[in-house]
Amino acid sequence: MGVVRSRDPRARQMRLTKHLFFDRLTVKTLKWWSLVAGVAALAETPGWGMEIAWTRMAGQWPVEASPLVGRFTSGDQTEILIVNRGGQVLLWSAEGKPIGDGQDGAVCQLPTNRWTTALTRVEAEGGARFVVASVEGLVVGLDAKFQKLWQHKLPGETSWGRAVPAVVASNLVFSDQSGTATCLNPNGHMVWTNALGAGPCKSPPQTFSLKPGEDSVLVPAGSTLFCCDSDGRIRWRRELDQEILTRPEVLSFGERQIILCGTASGALFAFNTAGEILWQRATDDTFSNWIVFLPRRNAEPLILFTGLWGNLHAVDVQGRHVWTHLFRAKTRAAPLVLDTDGDGRSEVFVPTFHQHVYAFDETGALTDDVRLSGVMPSALVPITGSLSNHHELLVTTTTLLGYRLKAGLPRSPYGPTPVAQVVTLHPPATGEWDENPALLVNNPRGGLVNVQLSLTDTQGWTRIVGRLTSRSAFEIPLPRLVSNRVWSLRATARDVAGKILDAKEWTPTQRRSVEPAQTSVDGLRAWATPSFAAFDETRLTPSRREILAGETKLVSVSSLYLDEVDEAAFVVGSTRDEFTRARVTLSRLARTDGAAFGGSVVLREVISTGSVNGERVPDALPALGEAGLIAIPPRRAVKIWVSVDAHGAQPGNYTGVVSIASLTADVTKIELPVHVEVLNLRMPRNFPLTLCTWDYVPNRWFASRSNEVLDDMARHGVDVFPRTIIPSAKADAAGKLAIDWSALDAELARLERRGKILFHLGHPPIEFTTQKTDAEKRPVELDYIRALRDHLRERGRGYADFAFYLLDEPGLDNGLNLHVLMDAGELFREADPKLLTYTDPVAGLSWKDYERIEPLVDVWAPNMRLVSGLLSGDPRSARILKQRTVWSYECVSQVKSLSPLCYNRANAWRAKFFGLSGIGFWTHSTTEVDHWFAGKGINDEYALVYPGELPVPSVRWEAVRDGLEDIAAVTLLEEQIQRCRRAGTKGQLVQQAEETLRIAERDVMELSDEAFTESRDFLRAGDRVIGHTWADQNAFRRYRKQFAELTLALASE
Template identity: 25%
Template sequence: EVSAKRGDGSEFWNHREEGGLKSAPAVGDLDGDGKPEVLIAGSAVTLLCLDNTGKPLWSMAGTPGAGAPVLADLDGDGTLEILLGVGDALCVIGHDGETRWSVPLSGPMDSGVSVADLDGDGSPEIIVVDLKGGLAALTAAGQPLWTAEVEGRARRSPSVADLDGDGSPEILVAGYSGAVHVFNAKGELLDRADLGGASNATAAVARLREDEPLTVICPVVTGSLTAFQWVGGGNGGAVLWPEYRFDSLRTGVAKLPKQESRVRITRFDTGRAYVGRNEFSVEVENPKGEKLAVTLEVRQGERGAQKQVEGDAPVLRAAAPYVMGGREEAELVFECVVRRGDEELARQSRGLKAAPFAAELAEVGLAALRMETLAGTLPADSAPGVEREALYWQAKLPGLRERASAAALLSSGELNALTAELARARADAGRMAAVAALRAASDSPLHLRAANPWATFGGMDELLEGRVAPPEMRVGAFSGEIESGALNVFNLGGAPMTLRVEAGPLTHTDGSTAPASALIVREAVAVPTQMSDTAADAIPLLNQAGTVMVPAFDARQLYFEVETKGLAPGEWGAELRLRGLDTAATEAKTTLRLTVWPAALPEKQTLGLCHWGYVHSSMLKDMPEAALADQVRHGTNVFVGLFPPRGEFDADGNLTGPLDFSKHDDYLDQHAQHGLILFYTYDSALKGPAEKFSDTWNRAHVAYLRAWVEHLKARGMDYADWALYTIDEPGLRDGLVDIHNKLGKLAREADPAIRIYTDPVGDASLEDLQSMAPYTDIWCPHRNTIVNKPDTTKLDFIKSTGGTVFTYECQDNVKHRSPLGYYRGQAWLAWMHGFKAVGFWAYCTSQYDPWFNNGEAEYLLIYPGDGVVPSKRWHAVRDGIEDHAMLSALRDAADAAEAAGRNPEAVAEARRLLGADATVIARFCGLDDDGETPGPGGLAGQRRVEDRRWKAVQEARAETARLLAELTRETH
């Protein structure tokens, strides 16, 4: 049992747990409500959490007999995480009792965990010693840094202090070895102080006198007490983890020092020096938002390469690629220098001596060892498969090592093959080791985890990368929006699972329920790409049975579409239940939490969307109604029409009869009600005996346009409802600018009120644009070659004409393009520039089936199927259109409040969000250094980028909701 006593010794509360309790308790405020929680490991449960009155809040099932928990804020978000040993693994658990991640150890752990900043970068490291004498250091995210041995079991936490005063701490471990082992921050053994017997204590570190060095005090099982001082280091330095349970309060809470507000390098990652392409990356904390230059350099002997990034963001990120050769050992030096003008503010460097394939082989070997160690602890559903994998890699390794040792003698082809094989080996073995570790910490082979819906789904690689979030999905939406969530479904067992997915209904806290159509379940399906790999890009509706099949030791992703139209503001929730169609009755549950903010999506769309969707000649030609409904649902309101009226003229340039409006009117009947029509290829619809741009043709063309305008007016269409699209991409080839100008001049002659559209590319010179200006009302400059160019001369001129400005992009390799950067980000780019519409090539216009790699460049936003199958990117486009509408609503609310003299603080905050904050997100669209396709960090690196981007978008949207509520609140 566990009890709490008052100051006078009387009992405050008492809790008795079935099966008993065995560890020292940890006491700390987990949820930020100002009241502490109590955590204690049990003999029958892994971990029990009690509130401050002794009432159970939650318990963690699984392996019983866990070690004593420790509490620490690992990620700097102000919330404590829980660290404890479970079986042969270290687990980090959130305040809700959900495992964030786990890492295998060489043996079980008692109370042997400490937390301290070993390298002075402001982020804590975790130091763990287990009952087999294994010592390990890990990053705050669970990535191994180094391992060492202490000759025997150790039960209590290592202490951490700067004994010699050199600014870098030492790590001290006492245990059954009969000695205190002293290591430096890199895990190298510095000293071994004999105790004269075994110890079950932490070697406590204290400054007994101000003018003396630090003293290390350690009791021994014989009953003696031993004290040490290390001479030669002055009085020593900081004590980061002084004693057992951190301090004399024995709460187990690590009190990490608050970092001063200064520019500092907080992340310095040299990569692993795999053979081939690697990435050196850093993060620099810039608390005052100063303009800084971050310079990275990688040197190898006399050769070196530099990269510089400048910016004033709160966190600056920089990455530089480097290549590790496969034939000889390399001595690499990595350096990062941060400057403000000419003033150096921070510098960090690190050397790395790397042998070809050493990192790959070490990772495969470590993964095989982890699998072997864990296999004996796993249940029958997983153990045989993990054991087979361990045996396979143990048998495979000697041959790989032999080939790697002779790499210098291999041909280029053989070396490339070995490089690829070892890359696959470390990924495959590491993936299975991560599966085994998670299964060891779980009570079921079915594992659910919420996911970033916009990050490329990585399957089991997400475990290897530590991307293990709690299972509950959280979605925030303005009333009327369609928003998304994702759930990763992991099968940690050795047999495939067929799961039935039961979702909903969405239920409000007042008990009301949403219609079934408000929650749509889809599956993210991996499709081949033009890069000859796959991407989980297509999101078809879940099949008729509502089932998803997850192969053994594999994963699938469910994608949820939430339609909030008609939903009352407030909190909604839907239970998601996945049940296996198996005799074991496998089951897992989670919840989708939806917050509908009070502000509603404006009825009128504020940003146009065009995508050249020529449905009639595409794979969607047999479903035109469904295709149009899908386009409109995603915000399409600018349509490129290929059905101008047909006409003929005679040798004198007179029209020979009425124009044929049959196909023209059919198209308008369907599309005109939904937005702007851009009439394209109209200059080819007029036939006669004279060549284009001859006097006769020009005379007929003017008459043709006048007759067309009268017909449009008769249909009730105003000049604002349509425009002429003269020629595609002026500047792409010689003569296109001239065609635009000639057709534009004829349109002005026919009717000066006719609006004319053009989409120039970067090869159009400033002089070209100036010549086009008299004949252009709607400009749609190409994003990459005009809008995003550092030289803004062309864009400035376009804006200066006073015409309406759109923008568009048409890059390929779309299945790998960032949904938040390339697609959603374009709406924010439009906001930054004041553009009125965005565009993408293309919705469906291709002769190639996008479900396959056809050996051609890929551009499409959708897939054909039983109806239109969207991509994640297509949904991201729609979300960007909605984002723009809410930014517009916030601007209007700030303008109204400012005019009324209300709430100046909120007005100022809104202006900041609409300006500087929105610009940060706009820069995701081709302007930041993270790019829009996978870089040297591969898909894993792209997932990290998309996580950062999603966090920024979510924060901006939540802040928009708060400010809209503040600015529209009635004041009395």
């Protein structure tokens, strides 16, 4: 369609000052240089580091847009403007102090829409000073006092976070998903519009000048790139291979201009100003939204862009790949390219959807990794630091937070670390190339170390993987692409000052098979394996790692405490071409003195079940039963889990034999020795941490045999029980109550001596025989609550034995239902201030709302993501963790795809680190979905057990108990440390124990960090597995052995 001109003549000359990350980078004349050699060697000097200068709350809604920095009021001080998704415009000082009188410094409330794009500042003789567009396509102009001057509705919606106008002459050009470009002047009047008719405009338009005074605008629409003049008339159009995903960008250097954009096929296109294609390059990735440029000293600039699901790419002006830094996290923001310290070298800053800001140098090496709180959809913004030639950075998140980052050496978010020393790198052995090869890093002192792994192909394209970590031992898995090309690999380990601690170079050689070192008889093979080691039913021989660990010939449970449950495992593989039915039996376990093991052992088959993500997960653990029968498919393997319960056992070393006998006559029996080491250390009767799993038994899965179900829960540490069984009541005209206690009494009997009850109760369920006003109902409701209190006391439950569950997840809807909690909390406070109340807030809870509910809540259980905000200075986390009783809970989705070690087991460790007294998981078995089958939606696999006559445990359920036992072992060790400190004895051993605890605690915090971010927020559907490595599962075993040895040594006289 043609251009439609507006008749409004009042367009005035203006100057538009845009946020730095939207600026077009114009690179001054550069001599053409060849590519700098040695990219794969990586920089030998440390890069720019970041630390948090301050953290501030940013209103009632998540912040999706970058801040705007400038001088906005009458003073000469730098200020910050932020718009959040709900349309609050906040004005802060450069120090993050609220200037506006509203919530968290609000100065304006935009109309009810979704506001996800930054404000654009307009400087003109008249009209708006600020313009902003919503997802719904509403464009609003604000005056210098942040009052609405005008609004204009675009024909269609805009793309999330990309409603960025282009500046054409004196006007602003917006595009929308109707495929229309609209030009507005500063007064909000339409100058022209052009319905391009080529598909939706999902990426913003961009301006460039062919020559001074001759502006053009580039508008992507569908798969077509349009070049229009300043009046909206089309100069040229170019059809590309697929939909355009990035805003067009113009790189100017010398006398040349190159137009660049990326498409849905992963192709990067370069054009001249006449629209002719100069080159096209496949990127092997899906584009995110933006392209930026990296100027370099004595070299041509680089073209930078991120993939939608991770990776930072650098391409030269001829379209050749230079480097790609590989990482796995969604990105929507433009990388910020900035010389932060005035040294002539630019840094690159990339915020991600999994709570991390990455900093890279010009060669693509990782220089810092800062953990914040929440999704970061928008670009970082520079703000002048204390030195005029230095910059600091602003970043906002969807957890209602704003941060300012300043220069500083990289640091661990989990506390001080020693200087990294004696760090060694171990490339994979040749034989490991068939088995998920990885670079192993040993860092025994737990110092902060920066490890860079680079892989360069024969075309000179270098892939880089960086890790900034204080973990004592970890692996960097080699990318899958290594297996099918010729590569040169190099790894370096540096301390935070840039000193090289170790370096390795290697070239993968020809693969060779692994020699089997397992018991093998007549087509059946069996070998021991760690219980949490990866299992692949198609692998019929032990992995090289299993062989090198020397554990394939012995099924072993070591360092087992009295009254503890632990596990071992073994694999049985069949090379036969038909199904094999076999019987698995375990002999009597006994010590050398003949004493039998007094505990119990259960053999369970590890069954793989489907996940929402799409993979099969070795997770269900049904017991083999009295017959001990297993069925092995042709050329497949099965894994057997050996659960050992030391309740009733005596200390000592017990041995026995597990036998695998095929029911087929021509296959001989296989035997594996079994060893169980029981220490003279006893688990406490009650774990140091409480556990809540929202079971609501009897429920749909377990309608009967409730006591047996609850007994199993107790064995796993559950001692907090939310319940919806509330006595019904009737009130006569005089307000006299008749309460039916029968259902409650049955529930109290079921839960007697099992733990605390959380009653879901707001207003009591009272049936009034006559019409009553709320005011008239109030005294009757108070009488009901007091009667319930007294009845519970008569049944042996005092104030500490129950609490009232006021509201589930306040903050989930950004405060819309907070009145429910307020109303109920005030009712209980009036009835009896000693009654305990409970709630479980999430990170959508604003500071204003937190302050409203704080006086009404006694037991706090924020989700672990909100708790973890303490690491980056979240004021809500800091305040909540000062309360008397603080637990946490977890409810991330697609949990089958999460490592049971990094998520289920580590949850207790994280609670211990933050000083909490309890943890929770949604849910034990409250679901309508049968977990034996793959779920269809992201909320279809929360349950920790599988349905059966009684609960069938999962690997995840066992890991929950293991985590509670880990912290019990930590607590026993800490008690011995304190005892020795008071006595002034064993000082060196005490120091060793404290250092061991420090390293172990930080190791688990780091290895689990990613699992405690909602995977659907930052990983692509079908790619949401967050696993653990061989080093991870070894770490837990190593810690428990060390804890036991140190506890025994400190306890000895």
